[in-house]
Amino acid sequence: MSEAEMRREDVIRKEILAGVAEIYALREAEKRFIPGTSKVNYAGRVFDEKEMRAAVDSLLDFWLTLGDKGTEFVEDFCVFHDLRYGLVTNSGSSANLIALSALCSPAFEGRLQKGDEVITTASAFPTTVNPILQNALTPVFIDIEEDTYNIDSSKIEAAISPKTRALMFAHTLGNPAQMDVIMDIARKNGLYVIEDTCDALDSKYGGQLCGTFGDIATYSFYAAHHITMGEGGALLTNNLSLYRQALSIRDWGRACFCRTGEDNPDGACGHRFEQKFVGLPDGYDHKYIYSNIGYNLKPLDLQCAIGIEQLKKLPEFTRKRRENFKVLYEDFQQYAEYFILPRALPKAEPSWFALPITVKENAGFTRKEIVTYLESKNIETRMLFSGNILRHPAYKNITCRIAGELTNTEQVMQRTFFIGVYPGLNDEKLDYIKNTLGGFFS
Ligand SMILES: Cc1ncc(COP(=O)(O)O)c(C=O)c1O
Structure with missing residues (x-):
């Protein structure tokens, strides 16, 4: 392009981005909350024109596949967690699958092998458990605590057998598990720890971020989560070998770690046509050498452009999640004779994903009754994921x-559900939830 053409492109781009900001403003001006008529979602995208502009800007570049925005997001995300290695994925489920597959990689020394056991919980999101099965490992299910909804650390040691190699569990709904005790047990017994941090971005235990305790942490950026790319996820680790296998497994299983489009003669390693592998022709293109049985689980660069803007807002999102949780928790306290309210451990600083509530056995009403009531008033509720995954048809x-x-x-x-605390809940909506709840009891 000539300089004049480049300047013209710049002008057009600026016009388009200004138009995007205007569309956002127009939509915002339209938004009104009408109690009883408008839906009170349990979660949702919280964004402004910055995310919309970032997405459109990336689309105008039309690079599409993972590129500079992906690299920038991963760098920012690693810095935020003070962890060395990270990669973005197309979902949190993919990050979980990659995490366990990396631990099973033939290229990872000390790998998990078929039939090895992984301790987890049956009260779970399915894709925290699925990678254990998908890698031909054996899940060992232990109970959760009644009111933190987290893996019961006091039950881990009794569950360990000579075949047990790892622990994989979520910080349920943003509530940090007892990581000091869990890590002590893991170290004593030589177990790997995978922290499913999909619902717990920016939650802390003992002042330390969730996801930074174990060997691998996974994150989800689905629309309901603490930050979003629409769909998306990430994996973080401090272990270079695990990172290399994770990257390979995400990217078709290839041995090469070039970025998409990085196919200059030498590639990123500088030895694209110079390597020797047993059974392969001398100098076979490193880009097409496979060291893992992999997948393709990459997101688009456009998603990462959105993620960069979202990550900047994380401190404010966290503040608001905590504030909303407090407001609703305090309101629920007046009904404590009917409900088991959630508990955070003394060292935990949750950034709550939601407010979990268990209807007491003798409450005089059922979960179905209160949930149906709230939904009839347009307040969204959710079950705590699978409840007990072992009861579901696929797991029989x-x-x-x-x-x-x-x-x-x-x-x-049988008796737990949750409602939202996400930053999209403003005072009007919180008041509506409180009043509606009051209506159930009056
Ligand atoms: C604890 C947990 N792990 C994993 C996932 C999967 O994330 P994704 O929907 O991005 O695949 C979720 C989804 O909400 C989740 O709650």
């Missing part, structure tokens, strides 16, 4: 071990 015949009773897990299945 899985190979697993259950260590101890799953009493609290079963209670979640």
